[in-house]
Amino acid sequence: MAVRSFQARLLYLLIAVLVLLEAGTLVSVYLAGQRTLRRTVADELRVGALVLNRILDTRAQQLADSARVMALDFAFRDAVASGDMPTITSALLNHSKRVGTDTVFLIGLDGVVMADTLHGRLTGKRFPFPALLKMAEEGGEASATVSFQERPYQFAIVPVLGPRPIAWVGAGFEIDDRVLQDVERLTSLDVSLRGASAANDEAYASLPQHLPTGDGSRVDVLLRRSLEEARKPFVTLQLQIVALSSLILLAAVVAAVIFARSVSRPLHVLAEGAGRIGRGDYVSPIVVEQQDEIGQLAAAFNQMQSAIAAREDQITHQSTHDALTGLPNRTLFFDRVTQSIATSKRTGASVGMIMMDVDRFKEINDTLGHHFGDQLLIEIGRRLEQTLRTSDTVARLGGDEFAIKFTTPSVERAMEIAQRVGTAFDAPFVLGDVAIDVDASLGIALYPAHAEDADTLMKRADIAMYDAKKSLSSVAVYEAGRDEHSLRRLSLMMELRQAIGRDELELHFQPKIDVRTEHVVHAEALVRWKHALHGIMRPDEFIPLAEQSGNIGLITKWVLRKAIQQCAAWNRTGLDICIAVNLSALDLFDSELPTFISGLLSEAGLPPTRLMLEITESAVMQDTAYALKILSDLKSRGIGLAIDDFGTGYSSLGHLKRLPVDELKIDKSFVLNLSESSTDDLMIVRSTIELGHNMGLVVIAEGVETLEAWRILKRLGCDLAQGYFMSPPLPAAQFQEWFGTSKWGSGRPARQPPGV
Ligand code: C2E
Ligand code: CA
Numbered sequence: 001m002a003v004r005s006f007q008a009r010l011l012y013l014l015i016a017v018l019v020l021l022e023a024g025t026l027v028s029v030y031l032a033g034q035r036t037l038r039r040t041v042a043d044e045l046r047v048g049a050l051v052l053n054r055i056l057d058t059r060a061q062q063l064a065d066s067a068r069v070m071a072l073d074f075a076f077r078d079a080v081a082s083g084d085m086p087t088i089t090s091a092l093l094n095h096s097k098r099v100g101t102d103t104v105f106l107i108g109l110d111g112v113v114m115a116d117t118l119h120g121r122l123t124g125k126r127f128p129f130p131a132l133l134k135m136a137e138e139g140g141e142a143s144a145t146v147s148f149q150e151r152p153y154q155f156a157i158v159p160v161l162g163p164r165p166i167a168w169v170g171a172g173f174e175i176d177d178r179v180l181q182d183v184e185r186l187t188s189l190d191v192s193l194r195g196a197s198a199a200n201d202e203a204y205a206s207l208p209q210h211l212p213t214g215d216g217s218r219v220d221v222l223l224r225r226s227l228e229e230a231r232k233p234f235v236t237l238q239l240q241i242v243a244l245s246s247l248i249l250l251a252a253v254v255a256a257v258i259f260a261r262s263v264s265r266p267l268h269v270l271a272e273g274a275g276r277i278g279r280g281d282y283v284s285p286i287v288v289e290q291q292d293e294i295g296q297l298a299a300a301f302n303q304m305q306s307a308i309a310a311r312e313d314q315i316t317h318q319s320t321h322d323a324l325t326g327l328p329n330r331t332l333f334f335d336r337v338t339q340s341i342a343t344s345k346r347t348g349a350s351v352g353m354i355m356m357d358v359d360r361f362k363e364i365n366d367t368l369g370h371h372f373g374d375q376l377l378i379e380i381g382r383r384l385e386q387t388l389r390t391s392d393t394v395a396r397l398g399g400d401e402f403a404i405k406f407t408t409p410s411v412e413r414a415m416e417i418a419q420r421v422g423t424a425f426d427a428p429f430v431l432g433d434v435a436i437d438v439d440a441s442l443g444i445a446l447y448p449a450h451a452e453d454a455d456t457l458m459k460r461a462d463i464a465m466y467d468a469k470k471s472l473s474s475v476a477v478y479e480a481g482r483d484e485h486s487l488r489r490l491s492l493m494m495e496l497r498q499a500i501g502r503d504e505l506e507l508h509f510q511p512k513i514d515v516r517t518e519h520v521v522h523a524e525a526l527v528r529w530k531h532a533l534h535g536i537m538r539p540d541e542f543i544p545l546a547e548q549s550g551n552i553g554l555i556t557k558w559v560l561r562k563a564i565q566q567c568a569a570w571n572r573t574g575l576d577i578c579i580a581v582n583l584s585a586l587d588l589f590d591s592e593l594p595t596f597i598s599g600l601l602s603e604a605g606l607p608p609t610r611l612m613l614e615i616t617e618s619a620v621m622q623d624t625a626y627a628l629k630i631l632s633d634l635k636s637r638g639i640g641l642a643i644d645d646f647g648t649g650y651s652s653l654g655h656l657k658r659l660p661v662d663e664l665k666i667d668k669s670f671v672l673n674l675s676e677s678s679t680d681d682l683m684i685v686r687s688t689i690e691l692g693h694n695m696g697l698v699v700i701a702e703g704v705e706t707l708e709a710w711r712i713l714k715r716l717g718c719d720l721a722q723g724y725f726m727s728p729p730l731p732a733a734q735f736q737e738w739f740g741t742s743k744w745g746s747g748r749p750a751r752q753p754p755g756v
């Protein structure tokens with residue numbers, strides 16, 4: 001559009017300039033023509049007047065000559081002298097005929113006409129122009145224009161000498177049409193004796209000529225020039241100029257059109273090319289043959305095009321790939337899943353998705369450094385790609401989270417794939433001089449079995465992954481109805497970190513009783529979360545979340561500080577007991593922990609022997625080498641160690657022997673229903689007590705709810721007991737009160753627990 005209007009504007013401009021130029025030329029030609037016309041006509045009229053006067057002069061001369069010839073004629077003179085009238089008359093007639101005068105007179109000296117050629121009409125009468133006679137008497141001859149019988153005549157009078165004048169001969173020419181036609185013939189004028197009507201004619205330029213008369217009469221000749229006639233050559237000239245101008249204008253318009261096209265066509269090509277680039281076509285270049293500025297512009301456009309293409313490729317890659325591993329990122333992964341689901345809708349195949357989270361990645365990162373963590377992620381990405389087909393997609397969604405998309409005929413097949421993905425973690429990861437065993441939790445979800453769209457599918461695979469983590473199995477398939485639960489977990493996870501700062505955590509204490517003395521020797525610190533919305537939350541609900549979100553270290557440290565301070569305070573007031581604190585499996589990866597605990601102890605002035613750390617069996621089994629190092633460190637500082645939940649983790653005896661522990665805590669699942677009739681529990685509890693004692697460990701049973709259980713434990717020689725039968729976990733103040741009033745506590749001096 002814009003291009004066409006540019007072309008049109010260029011055209012209009014050129015045409016307007018040309019038209020103006022030509023109009024100017026025509027106007028000046030016209031004005032010059034008018035001026036020349038007026039001058040030419042005036043000149044012609046002046047020349048006409050001269051010609052008229054010259055002809056009249058010549059005729060007057062002729063007239064005088066012929067009159068003179070006659071007056072000199074000898075025979076004629078004789079006849080005049082003798083008064084021979086017939087001879088005179090015939091001589092006058094002959095002469096008049098010969099010379100061509102219109103009239104001839106013989107006039108007596110007295111002024112009376114003696115003979116004439118007008119059939120004697122004036123003979124005997126007085127000559128009608130006495131003034132003329134008088135001029136002749138004075139000057140010898142006379143000639144003048146006069147009116148005779150209402151018509152203008154040139155008249156000449158000469159004397160007939162004998163030798164003195166004896167009479168006058170007068171001759172006249174009529175100024176008639178012939179004379180005027182002579183002038184007309186010599187000029188291009190219209191000549192007439194003055195007529196009133198002709199003088200004011202618009203179509204003519206006129207010049208009245210006043211002829212001098214000898215009798216006081218008025219004789220005017222009107223010279224006229226037809227303006228139309230005079231203008232004819234100018235009109236022709238103007239027409240020729242107009243024709244020529246039109247031709248030039250036409251040629252100019254054609255040239256202008258061609259020029260405008262030649263300018264606008266490459267511009268059009270450029271505009272089209274720019275449009276293509278705008279629409280994202282970076283392939284077809286702009287082709288302009290010209291080498292001029294427009295050609296340069298086209299070249300610049302083409303450069304810009306390829307630069308944009310390169311940059312866009314780069315940006316697209318950056319925006320769809322993870323910078324660290326080079327794997328597709330969440331955006332691209334989501335797109336691919338959406339695509340696969342769309343395809344499956346036609347083909348009927350299932351789309352499988354695995355969400356994967358590296359176990360304990362945060363601890364690894366914190367312990368071994370971010371660089372190590374980065375290298376580990378890159379290596380994990382590489383191994384994952386190796387386990388999969390090229391048609392599958394591996395993506396890093398962020399942090400230590402990976403996702404895999406594949407097509408699968410069934411859940412069983414998806415499980416197989418997940419198993420194969422799991423093999424990527426079989427070999428230890430060797431990075432620099434560190435070799436580390438890494439595990440991952442995998443969650444599986446399938447389209448259309450578990451979700452209808454990509455978003456839901458990803459969420460559900462995520463939920464499955466958390467299930468896998470929680471159940472400590474490496475793979476879990478999504479189970480319907482988990483969403484809400486998982487949402488609550490997610491939001492709790494986020495709130496947990498703030499809980500410490502907001503002072504929402506609280507410790508409860510549960511006594512451990514020496515079975516023999518029936519007196520309290522330990523208190524186990526158990527954490528509670530007074531959540532603004534959910535009320536008092538038990539650790540089973542939020543400790544796993546803290547472990548997953550990497551906040552467990554914060555909680556452990558908070559509990560340790562509170563518990564140690566509380567125990568020191570009690571010791572000072574005579575409540576002379578030891579304090580037990582639970583450690584999470586992940587705490588065993590924190591190499592700073594032993595130093596931190598020592599610091600707390602000396603700060604509170606509590607001897608390390610007063611602190612007992614409980615570690616679950618499964619935690620010690622997970623990463624034995626590292627855990628062993630930390631445990632030995634703690635042990636060497638004089639801190640007591642207990643294996644919690646014993647009996648649930650299938651640990652080998654050989655392994656157990658190598659652990660530097662003091663106490664074995666039989667899991668409450670074996671104790672809760674302990675009775676004389678529960679033979680299985682009875683057997684397990686008995687053999688555990690024996691085993692513990694054989695290894696030189698103090699054995700404690702938790703979950704003692706009944707007097708019967710208490711009696712059985714006492715009979716079996718269990719060292720310590722803990723449970724609702726004696727007391728539930730209580731807040732510090734209530735624990736103190738319980739201690740003062742209960743038979744398990746009441747005033748009796750506390751004894752050092754055996755084995756510590
Ligand atoms: P645990 O270490 O085995 O603690 C004993 C759990 O058994 C406590 O539950 C206690 O209330 C409960 N219990 C005690 N006697 C009885 C009884 O007679 N009958 C029954 N049914 N239960 C009894 P709690 O306080 O809910 O703690 C649950 C678990 O949370 C603990 O198991 C421990 O593993 C973990 N935990 C608690 N506090 C902490 C903490 O500060 N740090 C860490 N890492 N874990 C903690
Ligand atoms: Ca415990």
Ligand code: CA
Nearest residue numbers: 644645667702
């Ligand atoms: Ca336990």
